[in-house]
Amino acid sequence: xxxxKLSLIILLTGIVVVFxxxxxxxxxxxxxxxxxxxxxxxxxxxxxxxxxxxxxxxTQKAEAAAKEEPASVTDDSIPxxxxxxxxxxxxxxxxxxxxxxxxxxxxxxxxxxxxRNAWRSAGMAENTRAF
Amino acid sequence: xxxxxxxxxxxxGIFSNSGxxxxxxxxxxxxxxxxxxxxxxxxxxxxxxxxxPIAIGMLLVNLYPSIAIGGQTQYIPxxxxxxxxxxxxxxxxxxxxxxxxxxxxxxQVGGLLYYLYQGVKHGIYPPLIFLGIGAMTDFGPLISNPKxxxxxxxxxxxxxxxxxxxxxxxxxxxxxGAIGIIGGADxxxxxxxxxxxxxxxxxxxxxxxxxxxxxVPIIQPPIxxxxxxxxxxxxxxxxxxxxxxxxxxxxxxxxxxxxxxxxPDAATLIGxxxxxxxxxxxxxxxxxxxxxxxxxxxxxxxxxxxxxxxTATGKVFLSxxxxxxxxxxxxxxxxxxxxGVLFGKIMCKVTGGKVNPLIGSAGVSAVPMAARVSxxxxxxxxxxxxxxxxxxxxxxxxxxxxAVAAGVLISILS
Numbered sequence: 001x002x003x004x005k006l007s008l009i010i011l012l013t014g015i016v017v018v019f020x021x022x023x024x025x026x027x028x029x030x031x032x033x034x035x036x037x038x039x040x041x042x043x044x045x046x047x048x049x050x051x052x053x054x055x056x057x058x059t060q061k062a063e064a065a066a067k068e069e070p071a072s073v074t075d076d077s078i079p080x081x082x083x084x085x086x087x088x089x090x091x092x093x094x095x096x097x098x099x100x101x102x103x104x105x106x107x108x109x110x111x112x113x114x115x116r117n118a119w120r121s122a123g124m125a126e127n128t129r130a131f
Numbered sequence: 132x133x134x135x136x137x138x139x140x141x142x143x144g145i146f147s148n149s150g151x152x153x154x155x156x157x158x159x160x161x162x163x164x165x166x167x168x169x170x171x172x173x174x175x176x177x178x179x180x181x182x183x184p185i186a187i188g189m190l191l192v193n194l195y196p197s198i199a200i201g202g203q204t205q206y207i208p209x210x211x212x213x214x215x216x217x218x219x220x221x222x223x224x225x226x227x228x229x230x231x232x233x234x235x236x237x238x239q240v241g242g243l244l245y246y247l248y249q250g251v252k253h254g255i256y257p258p259l260i261f262l263g264i265g266a267m268t269d270f271g272p273l274i275s276n277p278k279x280x281x282x283x284x285x286x287x288x289x290x291x292x293x294x295x296x297x298x299x300x301x302x303x304x305x306x307x308g309a310i311g312i313i314g315g316a317d318x319x320x321x322x323x324x325x326x327x328x329x330x331x332x333x334x335x336x337x338x339x340x341x342x343x344x345x346x347v348p349i350i351q352p353p354i355x356x357x358x359x360x361x362x363x364x365x366x367x368x369x370x371x372x373x374x375x376x377x378x379x380x381x382x383x384x385x386x387x388x389x390x391x392x393x394x395p396d397a398a399t400l401i402g403x404x405x406x407x408x409x410x411x412x413x414x415x416x417x418x419x420x421x422x423x424x425x426x427x428x429x430x431x432x433x434x435x436x437x438x439x440x441x442t443a444t445g446k447v448f449l450s451x452x453x454x455x456x457x458x459x460x461x462x463x464x465x466x467x468x469x470x471g472v473l474f475g476k477i478m479c480k481v482t483g484g485k486v487n488p489l490i491g492s493a494g495v496s497a498v499p500m501a502a503r504v505s506x507x508x509x510x511x512x513x514x515x516x517x518x519x520x521x522x523x524x525x526x527x528x529x530x531x532x533x534a535v536a537a538g539v540l541i542s543i544l545s
Contacts, residue, residue, distance in 0.1 A: 006304055007295040014291040014539045021393055021535050022280040022528065028385055029277040036377050 052095060078104055150194055157445025158193040164448070165190035165440075177345035181318060181436050185338060188244060188440020198242035199441040206233040244441035247434050251333070254326055256435040257319035258403040263428030264530065265383070265407025266420050268498065272524040274378050275371040278478065283528025285474035286494030287536040289314035289466030293459055300455050305329050308540040310456055313340045314463025315533030316347070316497040322439060323400060324537045327545055334443030335453040339460035347500045348507070350461070351468050351492050355508050358472045359488050363479060364512040366487040368521045376412070383408040390535060397538025404530065467495040471525065493522040496529035
């Protein structure tokens with residue numbers, strides 16, 4: 001009889017506590033999700049405003065440059081797809097139409113630090129970083 | 132002639148010490164059981180990563196029982212020992228028993244599986260497995276649709292109903308709690324709870340829990356089909372919203388704090404689960420996150436499997452209790468699935484048909500197998516329906532839910 005009483009207590013307590021804890025988590029997640037998305041959207045807006053203002057003169061200059069020297073826009077050895085990808089990445093970072101890519105050139109020297117190129121340096125940093 | 136006698140005596144001595152002469156018949160049956168488990172792991176690939184080490188642990192302990200027996204220590208009163216060994220530099224540890232000081236002199240070293248088992252006995256392995264699971268789990272679908280927690284909670288009802296069933300079958304409350312947790316379909320949680328509440332049942336409960344987890348694709352679909360209509364199974368759910376990195380980083384911290392404060396007995400499991408997840412989501416400790424997901428998880432899985440298998444000796448395993456545990460475990464699993472689907476149906480009605488009840492069955496943990504089953508059963512009705520990501524929400528909620536349920540059982544019964 002005692003065990004049956006304990007069983008009912010366990011059944012009720014278990015169901016109530018598990019549901020209560022998980023429902024509380026639902027409420028908390030909803031609250032912080034809303035707070036985070038609001039905060040992030042206001043930060044994004046501010047960032048976009050900050051970026052758009054100083055970039056405008058660059059656009060004008062770039063457009064002017066593009067009009068003046070249309071022939072020197074690209075290096076012939078760079079495929080069109082790569083130029084499209086670079087232009088899309090620039091658009092994504094600075095905002096659509098904010099700046100114009102007027103020239104894409106291959107770097108003559110490899111970007112390096114000391115005697116290692118960038119990939120080697122990254123690998124070195126990954127393997128020697130302290131815990 | 133003397134030489135021949137000595138030769139025969141040594142042959143007889145070796146035979147009388149061999150397993151053929153010393154092992155009881157129960158061990159031979161357990162050896163056959165371990166062969167069946169090896170077959171299921173290797174040929175059928177039923178949870179092989181866990182089932183194979185369990186089977187080998189079971190095989191070894193029944194072939195050579197001393198492999199799971201601890202070392203022996205002789206306790207000698209300090210005065211007596213020093214009197215008999217005057218001038219000797221003694222390095223044995225000193226212990227006080229009833230006001231008398233003794234030297235603890237090691238007589239025999241224990242077996243390998245005895246030492247590995249200490250990680251289970253002291254509750255070390257299951258939380259470490261949870262660390263790895265946390266590092267491998269993407270809680271994004273759950274954060275995106277937090278209502279999934281309801282399904283994760285509903286699927287735990289089977290644990291508490293099975294508790295009553297176990298009491299009715301004559302198990303004591305602690306044993307009943309350990310048996311009920313099989314319904315959580317979470318191996319490490321089942322082992323953790325059993326170690327605390329009824330460590331003598333660890334072998335049968337662990338084998339039952341992992342076997343049923345492996346059998347999820349066979350056990351769940353008939354229950355899912357029985358409790359849902361064709362229209363409900365065909366419901367397509369809207370795409371989940373993307374979750375920001377900040378939300379994913381905050382989630383483990385918040386869950387760890389809230390659950391540990393509300394239910395301290397669940398803090399170890401939830402704490403490790405969420406720590407693993409924070410390592411993953413923060414992105415700043417890639418190296419240790421990868422270690423937790425791979426090397427650490429693999430090592431602990433081997434230790435855990437061997438240790439659990441080593442508890443399944445013939446004397447313990449071949450008892451009527453084991454049959455009861457196997458049957459109750461299956462009942463717990465089926466109840467968990469059924470309640471998950473039933474709550475899925477309720478959510479379907481409440482949301483005006485926006486929730487496919489099939490995702491409710493994934494609330495029983497068994498990540499990611501249970502979510503895959505929801506996807507598979509849903510696609511049988513509508514091949515263009517993709518429920519997998521929606522089912523992952525209740526699935527990972529089930530992991531949190533089963534840890535909370537474990538905390539409740541430990542807090543009331545221990």
